Amino acid sequence: MAFDWSSYLEVARHLTDRADEASLWSAVSRAYYAAFGTAAQSLSADGHVVPLDGSAHEYVWSVYRAADNGPLYYIGQDGVRSRRRRRSVDYDPTVSISPLDAQKSLREAQSTVDAIHRHAAPIPREGSTESP
Numbered sequence: 001m002a003f004d005w006s007s008y009l010e011v012a013r014h015l016t017d018r019a020d021e022a023s024l025w026s027a028v029s030r031a032y033y034a035a036f037g038t039a040a041q042s043l044s045a046d047g048h049v050v051p052l053d054g055s056a057h058e059y060v061w062s063v064y065r066a067a068d069n070g071p072l073y074y075i076g077q078d079g080v081r082s083r084r085r086r087r088s089v090d091y092d093p094t095v096s097i098s099p100l101d102a103q104k105s106l107r108e109a110q111s112t113v114d115a116i117h118r119h120a121a122p123i124p125r126e127g128s129t130e131s132p
Contacts, residue, residue: 005037006113009106016102024102025089031102031109032086035079036060038113046121057083067122071115078112 008030015027040050040060048063050056061083064076085105088095 002041003037005041006034008034008037009110009113012102012106012109016099016106019099021097024097024099025095027102028089028097028105029086031105032082035082035109035112035116038116039064039075039079042116042121047124048121049124063122071119072122075112075115075119078108078115082108082112 012027012030012034015023015030018024036057040056043060043063044050051059061076061079064072064079067073067076082105089097
């Protein structure tokens, strides 16, 4: 059985409730990975060859952004924004995250996961495993 990436949303909720800085930073990261993992899993299930290294993040969100000018595009845009926030809390020790910031990240990730479940993944381009 495949891992349910959206279960990270519940972890993020618990971390947000704790409200200490380490928990808030971790909540932002878990919220991002809930959305990213759900998106990557959806693409893989529909025939995309998602890289198994750090390039997977760019690949996943690029595929969604290139798919259309509607919901799939916005899934990609939301993913890019969430990734940027996650990277700042993971790598910039000067970043300050408030409980409201963490809750916003959680809401956005939940919205992205919900949108992925509502819309079919983009169709892979024939013969392509590269970023669009």
